[in-house]
Amino acid sequence: MDNKIVINGANGYVASHFVSELIGNNYKVASLVRANNESDPGERMQEVLSGIGHEDKHSLKNLEVFNYSLLDEDFAMPEEHLKRVFDQKVDFFHFAASLKYSERDKEQICKTNITGVENSIKTFQKYAKPGSRFFYISTAYSCGKTTNVFKEKFYDNEDITKFRNYYEKSKREAENIVRKYIDESSLDAYVIRLSQVVGDSETGVVKTDYGVFDFVKRVYNFTRKYPDTTIRLIVNPDATQNLIPINNVVDYFMKLVNITQLPEVINFVSKTSIKNDDIAKSLCDILPINLIQDVSVKKEELNELERMVAAGMAFTIEYANLNLEFETTTLDKIIAPNRKELTPVSLHKMIECFLTMD
Secondary structure (H helix, E strand, C coil): CCCEEEEECCCCHHHHHHHHHHHHCCCCEEEEECCCCCCCHHHHHHHHHHHCCCCCCHHHHHEEEEECCCCCHHHHCCHHHHHHHCCCCEEEEECCCCCCCCHHHHHHHHHHHHHHHHHHHHHHHHHCCCCCEEEEEEEHHHHCCCCCCECCCCCCCCCHHHCCCHHHHHHHHHHHHHHHHHHHHCCCEEEEEECEEECCCCCCCCCCCCCHHHHHHHHHHHHHHCCCEEEEECCCCCCEECEEEHHHHHHHHHHHCCCCCCCCEEEECCCCCEEHHHHHHHHHHHCCEEEEECCCCCHHHCCHHHHHHHHHCCCHHHHCCCCCCECCHHHHHHCCCCCCCCCHHHHHHHHHHHHHCC
């Protein structure tokens, strides 16, 4: 396809890798990035591209970077900028999101993850030319606490008791904002659900400290203070994590922009899951620590050091004892699976790389 690619939240982890691949393959890209107190949007985008190893200066001719405000009408962008962004048919990718999850942040989470999506849709509908498409980047964890296979379809909104946190709940509600506009105004839109994105399965390079790597970082910091310690974790060693490598995700996205007929919901998840035991074994091999996983241990039985580790896992533990199943029928049908899945060996390589980063 010859559509231009527009991405908001373009300096985020997944989005920036996607931008790098797009401009490296001569796609025209408009990146919408929020300015901060230290840097303007162009500097922020350049910094993140350099940080992930994009050194092809020539390809930057295909990239335009614009300042925007997610929650303001027309993104608070001058009209001439909006006309440049939407000067031809576009595929608009909404990556912008709050990754916070606690109840105390629920107002900000809802504004960013729900109101922000609707505002993006309104701006898209106002300025995008016919034939343009809207892609909402959601999460596979909008499944909430379900124990059933999470299908590639829309699910109705539910109250917070059905979710692990407000992040999951907000992403489910945002999906249904997209569904509303598809049904009521024929928006040409699609929901892409990502599982937990990790590093590159081929190089081992990791540029995120989210999810499992937040846990890795906490264990590493603990071993610096308390080396050669045995720590019990209230974790099932056979429970699994759905970890998808960034190079796998980018490959899927690159195929996506070249497919004309798409279903409304696609689960971009790993075909194979990683056991908690694989993560623990890698950490024990690399670091001076002995991790014992025992889901039968009660919190009150933990010693002081074990309680310290458990407190640092307040978010991670919510996902530590799961065996989630995700449907990939549509993914398999329209996007041929590649050989970039995570394995225990490539995960070990990532953990080593992550722990040796400056």
